[in-house]
Amino acid sequence: MISQRSGTLGILELDEGLSECTPVAPHEGSLLNPETFGLPILPEIVEGAFAERVIRGDPSLEAACVTAARRLVERGASVIVGDCGFLIRHQDAISAAVDVPVITSSLLLIPTLLRQLASGKKLAVLTADTRHLGEEVLNVQNVRDRERLVIGGIEGGIYMRNTVARPLVRTDLDQIEHEVGECIGQLRGQHPEIAMLLFECTGFPVVSKALRRKTGLPIYDITDLCALTLNAVLGRNPDLDP
Template sequence: MISQSSGMLGVLELDEGLSECTPAPREGSLLNPATFGLPILTEIVEGALAERVIRGDPSLEGACVTAAHKLVERGASVIVGDCGFLIRHQDAISAAVDVPVITSSLLLIPILLRQLAPAKKIAVLTADTRHLGEELLGVQNARDRERLVIGGIEGGIYMRNTLARPLVRTDLEQIEHEVGECIEQLRGQYPEVAMLLFECTGFPVVSKALRRKTTLPIYDITDLCALTLNAVLGRTPT
């Protein structure tokens, strides 16, 4: 557990048009204080509708920087994005604030590739493969790129609900089914897959269950958050 007296996690939240009866964040969610054992601060990125963030609207960069500044002013020690596609604004946000910025779990890719034998592959699971371009993977070496396979759940119920206004909360079982089915398809096509990386920040709520089912290592945004928070804040003595 992270020391609660040392700082807070600041989340750049999408402008999702949530209702006043928004349910509490689920176990394992990026927005659940219990996930990291410390307070969570949120700032809505004005105009950051899911479809705009996913397709990569460059005009959102200023709003991301503004929200990041507000989070730091409120006491955030680390800034994280509530959508992996915010990685497009990583450089601008990190240049604007004096705390670590981790916009996406995709930042882990170069490190994770080195964890596996050269013959093994990593499957990157995203909400929408149509907008996960090469430029977001952070991989320059052609051999490393060949070791990445991309799978997505566009067209499913989860994405339909995510793009709805106001946002519709998808059943946990449905998320697990859609992501699990995508994993099965990728593993069938690429038996060399030995690790999974979840780009979507909505997937960590099923990471635990899918680790058990797949018996594969699964990384998501909460793992990168925990690593960064531990480095910045330190762990509570045991």
């Protein structure tokens, strides 16, 4: 049974190597910006969860993820979300360890999104690094569903280079929009059946609004899954209710 708690979003934050005095101003739409949901957020660093280790799937991080999730619950989190879509590898372990909803990745939406589309249409999944978005991460068992997934990534760009740097290097919004938009354009050229986009990377929601306008396609990201889950837990829509 899900515990009833005040509306607080707990974030399993990556260990980015930033000092406490490093100024951080999350952009509009960022998972780490309280204004995105109109609710308090509780970040909790997962010790040793450097971006490169999380992306490639270091199994030794699972215990640290569980420890951080438990700390978030103790601090009052009503929902726990991962600050990297590749944390989905630890979804089962984390959700078994706490009594609040756990959403480690927007990839959890794949089955639902495919069923929103006509059978001849495709869902494109945009990731920071396709080299590590394998079948074990996608976890799509149905062969027909898998055939309707198109995977694209920006692993060769500036954003990815900055993301795996220690300490983290922030990437300009224009650069993120350029790299993700260019990837989308290439995928649509190769697969005109694409009718919807899903952003795996938690760094992409800051450009979701702009790319919805440019592409004319529905785009889902981790913030959409957060809003849905918070609404279910709190009985209110953070975007609409006072």
